[in-house]
Amino acid sequence: MSKQAETPFPPGALEREAEIADTRNRWLLSLPAIVIIVCAAAGPLLVMVVYSFLTPGDYGNVKWEFSLDGWTNTIVQRDIFDDTLIWADAHLSIFWRSFSLSLITTILTLIIGVPTAWFVATQPPGRREFWLFLVTVPFWTNLLVRTIAVQELIRSEGVINLILLKIGIIDAPIQMMFTDFAIGFGMTYVYLPLMVLPVYAAVDKLDFRLVEAAHDLYAGRWTAFRRVILPLIKPGIIAGSILVFVPCLGAYVTPRVLGGGKNLMFGNLIELQFGAGRNWPLGAALSLMLMTAVMVALIFYVRITSREQADG
Amino acid sequence: MTSQTAHAEPSDATDTDTDTAAIAVDVDRVSKIFRGETEVRALDDVSVGIRKNEFFTLLGPSGCGKTTLLRLIAGFEPPTMGAIRLGTRDISRLPPNQRPINTVFQNYALFPHMSVAQNIAFGLEMLGKPKAEVQRTVDEMLHLVRMEELKNRRTSEISGGQQQRVALARALAPHPEVLLLDEPLSALDLKLRKDMQIELKRLQHETGITFIFVTHDQEEALTMSDRVAVMSAGKILQVGRPRDVYERPAERFVANFIGESNFLDATLSGGTVELAAGGRFEVRVPEGVRDGAVSVLVRPEHATVHSGEPGEGEIAATAENVVYSGEATVVHLRLATGEAIKIRLANAPQGGEAPPRTGGAAAIRIAPGAVTVLRD
Ligand SMILES: Nc1ncnc2c1ncn2[C@@H]1O[C@H](COP(=O)(O)OP(=O)(O)O)[C@@H](O)[C@H]1O
Ligand SMILES: [Mg+2]
Numbered sequence: 001m002s003k004q005a006e007t008p009f010p011p012g013a014l015e016r017e018a019e020i021a022d023t024r025n026r027w028l029l030s031l032p033a034i035v036i037i038v039c040a041a042a043g044p045l046l047v048m049v050v051y052s053f054l055t056p057g058d059y060g061n062v063k064w065e066f067s068l069d070g071w072t073n074t075i076v077q078r079d080i081f082d083d084t085l086i087w088a089d090a091h092l093s094i095f096w097r098s099f100s101l102s103l104i105t106t107i108l109t110l111i112i113g114v115p116t117a118w119f120v121a122t123q124p125p126g127r128r129e130f131w132l133f134l135v136t137v138p139f140w141t142n143l144l145v146r147t148i149a150v151q152e153l154i155r156s157e158g159v160i161n162l163i164l165l166k167i168g169i170i171d172a173p174i175q176m177m178f179t180d181f182a183i184g185f186g187m188t189y190v191y192l193p194l195m196v197l198p199v200y201a202a203v204d205k206l207d208f209r210l211v212e213a214a215h216d217l218y219a220g221r222w223t224a225f226r227r228v229i230l231p232l233i234k235p236g237i238i239a240g241s242i243l244v245f246v247p248c249l250g251a252y253v254t255p256r257v258l259g260g261g262k263n264l265m266f267g268n269l270i271e272l273q274f275g276a277g278r279n280w281p282l283g284a285a286l287s288l289m290l291m292t293a294v295m296v297a298l299i300f301y302v303r304i305t306s307r308e309q310a311d312g
Numbered sequence: 313m314t315s316q317t318a319h320a321e322p323s324d325a326t327d328t329d330t331d332t333a334a335i336a337v338d339v340d341r342v343s344k345i346f347r348g349e350t351e352v353r354a355l356d357d358v359s360v361g362i363r364k365n366e367f368f369t370l371l372g373p374s375g376c377g378k379t380t381l382l383r384l385i386a387g388f389e390p391p392t393m394g395a396i397r398l399g400t401r402d403i404s405r406l407p408p409n410q411r412p413i414n415t416v417f418q419n420y421a422l423f424p425h426m427s428v429a430q431n432i433a434f435g436l437e438m439l440g441k442p443k444a445e446v447q448r449t450v451d452e453m454l455h456l457v458r459m460e461e462l463k464n465r466r467t468s469e470i471s472g473g474q475q476q477r478v479a480l481a482r483a484l485a486p487h488p489e490v491l492l493l494d495e496p497l498s499a500l501d502l503k504l505r506k507d508m509q510i511e512l513k514r515l516q517h518e519t520g521i522t523f524i525f526v527t528h529d530q531e532e533a534l535t536m537s538d539r540v541a542v543m544s545a546g547k548i549l550q551v552g553r554p555r556d557v558y559e560r561p562a563e564r565f566v567a568n569f570i571g572e573s574n575f576l577d578a579t580l581s582g583g584t585v586e587l588a589a590g591g592r593f594e595v596r597v598p599e600g601v602r603d604g605a606v607s608v609l610v611r612p613e614h615a616t617v618h619s620g621e622p623g624e625g626e627i628a629a630t631a632e633n634v635v636y637s638g639e640a641t642v643v644h645l646r647l648a649t650g651e652a653i654k655i656r657l658a659n660a661p662q663g664g665e666a667p668p669r670t671g672g673a674a675a676i677r678i679a680p681g682a683v684t685v686l687r688d
Binding site: 214216219227 | 386387388407408409410413414415417419421422423424425434435438439482483486
């Protein structure tokens with residue numbers, strides 16, 4: 001303790017000076033990132049927030065008059081005749097469709113994607129790249145093209161109906177286009193790689209000696225899967241689920257092409273407000289709602305994973 | 313002691329251990345062939361009987377098939393030919409989860425998503441033991457490997473030596489009939505390895521479980537084992553107690569792999585060999601060796617050397633190099649036949665008899681019984 005008094009600087013002075021320089025450097029280094037975040041994310045977001053509190057203009061755009069209608073109109077609407085507020089049933093059913101179809105799509109991609117990822121990851125190294133390539137090929141193809149390919153499959157004169165008619169299982173084509181089924185089918189196909197890839201990465205990282213250890217300790221196939229494999233590939237499964245669920249919620253092209261004009265989803269509803277609906281404040285409010293929903297899901301995810309890391 | 317010989321040792325093994333206890337694991341003419349781009353015969357007609365409560369070691373260089381033999385006993389792979397029996401029951405086709413055999417893996421293979429205690433409880437839970445019993449056994453195991461304080465840690469938050477102990481506890485908890493250990497100490501530093509060697513012996517003693525231990529470290533094998541099997545290229549060359557394997561290796565490979573060796577040319581005639589460099593010695597003649605030219609082994613510490621001319625029963629040599637290494641001095645010599653030999657002299661306190669000087673004439677005296685005839 002008495003040693004400290006002999007040093008030319010008061011105790012801690014050098015450290016404090018270094019700390020200040022450190023802080024300054026850190027700010028300078030992160031400046032480019034900050035600029036990008038402000039221009040590309042925070043700025044447009046702010047515009048959306050402001051617009052959601054304004055009044056719709058006559059030909060789109062906004063009038064600079066404060067109004068809460070953009071927000072209230074997301075779930076209620078004013079009756080044109082007696083001015084009372086009623087639930088916006090159309091919106092609510094669209095919210096529900098978006099949520100339920102996204103959930104179903106996520107579950108379907110899980111059911112198809114996890115075994116696929118497992119299969120690819122357990123191939124010998126040479127053949128693995130080939131299968132991965134096959135999984136990712138559609139990914140590099142334009143979304144619209146892929147969606148139209150699905151349409152070719154399921155439309156009334158499409159491949160599936162033609163085959164079913166040929167073998168005589170059905171007498172008349174099944175109406176698949178412009179149904180919720182079509183949207184779910186299309187989204188499952190379109191977003192499948194987003195499930196396969198993270199699960200593949202997780203299985204690829206899985207140490208198969210741990211599976212042997214589980215068998216050695218009297219676990220059968222199913223228990224070994226449930227107690228050892230599943231917990232270890234769970235991060236991949238959660239990541240894949242979010243990667244599928246989030247874009248499904250906001251999907252636009254696929255429901256538009258396969259769902260037609262009646263079976264709208266959240267993305268289409270937003271687009272409608274900025275287009276034919278000419279209600280930009282409502283569109284802005286809906287976008288922010290969607291964003292909030294996604295954020296809540298992500299926060300939930302981070303919470304789960306960090307809690308799991310904290311205690312086994 | 314029963315006189316039952318449940319299992320025939322390989323006929324050529326110089327296993328002089330006469331007490332034939334009950335057999336725990338019977339490996340009967342097992343071969344394992346891996347068919348890939350090239351065919352690898354990882355095990356080639358291996359037979360060995362491992363006794364109950366025995367600390368049995370498989371010793372051999374890397375790639376000789378030790379891990380393969382363990383994996384076959386554990387059940388991770390089926391044998392291509394032959395049978396593996398637990399006692400008298402054939403278990404060759406039984407999946408690993410139905411064999412009362414547990415493994416301590418080379419890399420420990422602890423479950424990273426579980427705590428220390430959960431890892432140890434895993435096997436017991438899989439066996440469907442009641443909660444209270446699982447709890448009690450886990451506590452016992454934690455005590456046994458001295459890990460009580462760390463039982464709630466994740467396995468990534470403990471040191472290598474501690475992981476090693478958890479792996480041991482996890483494998484011992486279900487109280488298997490046989491414990492397989494695949495080079496469990498090779499990742500530890502020297503000090504820790506010495507401690508764990510003692511610890512392992514203690515555990516084996518306290519639990520009474522048959523241990524089959526794999527190592528490529530001959531010293532480890534000699535210090536820990538009741539019996540050692542020396543392996544090379546998919547074959548078991550010799551099975552015996554450490555002392556037998558060291559002092560009476562059956563083959564040149566075994567002699568070379570375990571300890572330091574001098575190989576000398578000699579002529580065998582009826583229980584006596586005459587070294588090419590001079591000197592006659594009574595020897596034990598291994599099965600299948602006929603009179604004539606043979607190769608013999610002399611361990612460096614089984615002979616002494618002094619400077620000056622050879623006396624009665626001594627062999628003349630020239631000291632080529634004298635290396636002091638603390639506890640011993642190693643003298644490298646050249647015999648009249650041109651053969652090289654090295655001799656290890658235990659160092660006496662200063663003032664004792666000095667070893668020969670480099671380049672000086674020297675005389676070698678080989679202890680009686682120190683000459684071993686090799687079969688090759
Ligand atoms: N799954 C496998 N496929 C092909 N060859 C293998 C396989 N496992 C082991 N081998 C080969 O069998 C031989 C013995 O291997 P191993 O039992 O691991 O030796 P050790 O444990 O003594 O080092 C080696 O030549 C190794 O390359
Ligand atoms: Mg090995």
